[in-house]
Amino acid sequence: MTRLIVLTTAAFLIACTAKAPVVAHEDQHAEPAPRVAPAEPQLTVETINDNLHVLFGAGGNVGVSTGSDGIVLIDDKYARNAEEILYQVEQLAGENDDLLFVINTHLHGDHSGSNPDMKEAGAMIMAHENVRTRMGTRYMNEAFRAMNEAKEEAFWPVVTFSNEASLHFNGITARAVHTPTAHTDGDSIVIFEEPNVIHMGDTLFLGMFPFVDVDSGGSLQGMIAAHDVALGLSDANTVIIPGHGPITDKAGLTDARATLQAIHDRVRVRKEAGETLQAIIEAQPLADMADLDSFIKQDGMITAAWRSMGGTLN
């Protein structure tokens, strides 16, 4: 296949008609000199196969797909990582280092913070439509008692979809599938069908309590449902990339799902028995899971489960 990219969303057609001619586009973004290696590298690379890699480091895990058509990224960490991401991508790219797309798995800044830099480097940003809507909206985050400020338009995805979009490039198909009401209300998991790899975004935090962003439309039940979607598409050979934590497989995802279900059920039983949120926290029903403490501790996990079931904070 030559540089033919087929994308099954109407939005893409609209975006294409607004795009500058290819020649002018490439001249504008010509990169005659190679990018310079970072003086203090912050990222590490793990290779899944010759054409699929993961960048680890602070922020969400970045999927890097390479091949003759160019580069597609899943997420792009923080703005401070942009230069190093672009450097690493150039190292990994091989025959074609054109940056085609970045799929944001959701709106959080540790997954979309480099969007303006990636656009500058030639990428189209695509995501579920709620990502674009929330990026342009100022709203309260009750969990952190802080405002989520609207982001500048430079961060917003330019291609959006409601349920699913497919990218056909580098001889493979990548499907971005919306998982409703999960980590947020705008999550997608990305399924690379032929290489049998799934990037879960933040619907999966491996080996740690997940952040369930209820204030951005997420729920613990939706997180579990997202696990089920991925499990239904997995076999014993599937490589699972979490949003945070190390690469795993179907067995690891199965364990993570069981943990979420246990958290859900323990909180639900107490809530249905009439206990208050404070009483449940004091009872420490997740004490045996203390090794999962992350930036979300047991009390934060209980609170997220409580709110996912309709409980209020006051």
Ligand SMILES: [Zn+2]
């Ligand atoms: Zn997130």
